Amino acid sequence: MSATSDKQSTLQYLKDYKPHIEGRQLRVLVYGPAVAGKSSFINSVKSVLEGRICTLALVDNISHDCFTKKIEKENPNTFYPFVFNDIMGLSDRKGVLVEDVKLALMGRVKDDYVFNPEHKLSEGDQYYNTTVNPNDKVHVLVCVIPADTVNQMRDEVIRKIQEIRKAASDLEIPQVAIITKIDKACPDIKEDLKNVYKSVYLKEKMEQLSVNVGILMNCIFPVRNYFEETDLNDEVDSLVLRTLRNIINYGEEFMNHKMSQSEDSDK
Template identity: 45%
Template sequence: MAWLFQDSPTFKEPWRVIPWGNRNEELDYVRNFKPRSGVKHLRVLLLGLPGSGKSAFIDSVDTTLRRRVSARALAATNYDRSFTQEYRSYKIQTETPGTFYPLVFCDTMGIEKGSGRGVDVENIKLILKGHVKEGFKLLPGSKPTGSNYIDTPTINDKVHVLVCVVPATTVNLMEKEPVIKIKEVREEARDLGIPQIAILTKVDEACPEVKKDLKKVYNSKRIQKQV
């Protein structure tokens, strides 16, 4: 009977209020969004460890906006090293054939522990500044040269938003070295005036109550501790 005295895994009231019923209104905002003059699209760079859910997040956004299941950004589960190797970008087509939302999501090799593994921080800094051409393989120790290096990047080559992707299942287990690398990239983005946000992924795996009902994510005590 000890379970009768255990604390509930959820709060009675959410610690963050989300208007779940405004789906159409939020989709309309994205459809009608227009970047400032001179910017064709917002370039959003996803940064995180291997398996953090960067590629899966891109597919989720694509699926939501196109209203059909998408799996364009290849992702791997239970993969201890970076699955994505190239600097790749993904446009999302609107309901009108041949037109796209003014958003470009960019994926890279993940941040890893140790030298010779994962993407080099200096290459991420070059991506932020728009110097790296899409398709360049971000293998450890590689540097963009020749046709892979953009000498005079335009505003459309540069990153406009940096998104740090962190899995709720391992946020407390992240090793020191990758965290230091991510911090270095964030500081570079700060100095460049690039806005930053963080996304907590795999919330359903981190909390059984959220797995039962995703709308309970902001009632979950476990998730709140990760924020």
């Protein structure tokens, strides 16, 4: 299968995707250091699905907002059955509080909550979700790290990532990592994006990321986000689509597993 036909096949798969469980919505929580490319990835997903360069999330998301983003389909007022939670970046000083991320994983944070780096969300707050339905909970946790700063991650940021990962593991939530800005980290990739799977340098960065945060190599996906472009690029699209398809598959498997557990407990 050629790269173009493979891209079209994956694109069609994502356009046709529906959770096996009726009425369910797959929720993806995207987190990581500030300016890692979290919002740019969501924008890139929207661009590829719509076939044009789009802006959905705020790209420099260093603000305190939580953005729950739905992506509209070709028919007005119809949306893909997956949403992204794009939260403010982790930091060694300020940034999103780990305790708030843990609450978000459990579906306790309402979509319009403004994250406060000084005070965690508490039960009884108007933005604390007391009644949680399955669509409120996170089904896939995605850590976004820039390839050009993997070796510069501060110990405190790594500790926070590991703590968030531990909370997600306790909830059995599947986890992946996206390594962004690969063209900045590797001149060969900047020259030709097709070199992404040949680059020894990028592989070393991915291995370092795996060691730092404990995510397996086969769960780390290289991505080149759209940022300044005005037109789509097949190679960029293919990386974004491959990553999104894996995220969707992990989330679908998790939802089905949870449903199976629920049915077993009812017997």
